[in-house]
Amino acid sequence: MWSSSSDSDEAENVFGEVYRFRERVDFGFLSDDEFSERFRLNRIQFQDLLRDLSPALQNRSNRWYGLQPTQKMCIALHWLGNGGQYHGVCDMHGVSKMTVCRCVHDFVNTVNEIKFNEVVSWPANTLDVIQDPKKMAKKMGGSI
Numbered sequence: 001m002w003s004s005s006s007d008s009d010e011a012e013n014v015f016g017e018v019y020r021f022r023e024r025v026d027f028g029f030l031s032d033d034e035f036s037e038r039f040r041l042n043r044i045q046f047q048d049l050l051r052d053l054s055p056a057l058q059n060r061s062n063r064w065y066g067l068q069p070t071q072k073m074c075i076a077l078h079w080l081g082n083g084g085q086y087h088g089v090c091d092m093h094g095v096s097k098m099t100v101c102r103c104v105h106d107f108v109n110t111v112n113e114i115k116f117n118e119v120v121s122w123p124a125n126t127l128d129v130i131q132d133p134k135k136m137a138k139k140m141g142g143s144i
Contacts, residue, residue, distance in 0.1 A: 076107030
């Protein structure tokens with residue numbers, strides 16, 4: 001079904017479509033400062049979040065050299081953290097633009113499903129917020 005080129009980074013299926021595989025990047029070599037700058041979390045925060053989200057980010061199949069949860073999270077955090085374009089992130093991580101899109105989508109949905117209720121809390125008395133929003137903002141440590 002698949003034939004491989006001599007470079008071993010291309011494969012062709014029976015329909016003549018050529019798939020190019022890029023080298024995936026391992027970001028273990030980054031210093032702590034570079035890691036925080038790139039992903040907007042330090043390594044400990046990253047590992048804590050990965051521990052909570054990893055089961056939901058696991059691949060459902062072994063097709064196409066699926067990304068590990070760590071790679072998915074790095075891609076999504078990189079895109080979310082710098083607001084860059086998909087093609088810039090895909091070149092840096094060695095994946096396609098569609099893969100970046102899927103990683104961001106999966107990561108955001110997973111965070112919303114698993115972490116939303118833990119991180120976001122609503123005021124106990126919403127009537128106070130409606131009647132005096134400035135007072136409530138001060139109470140919560142913010143401003144309007």
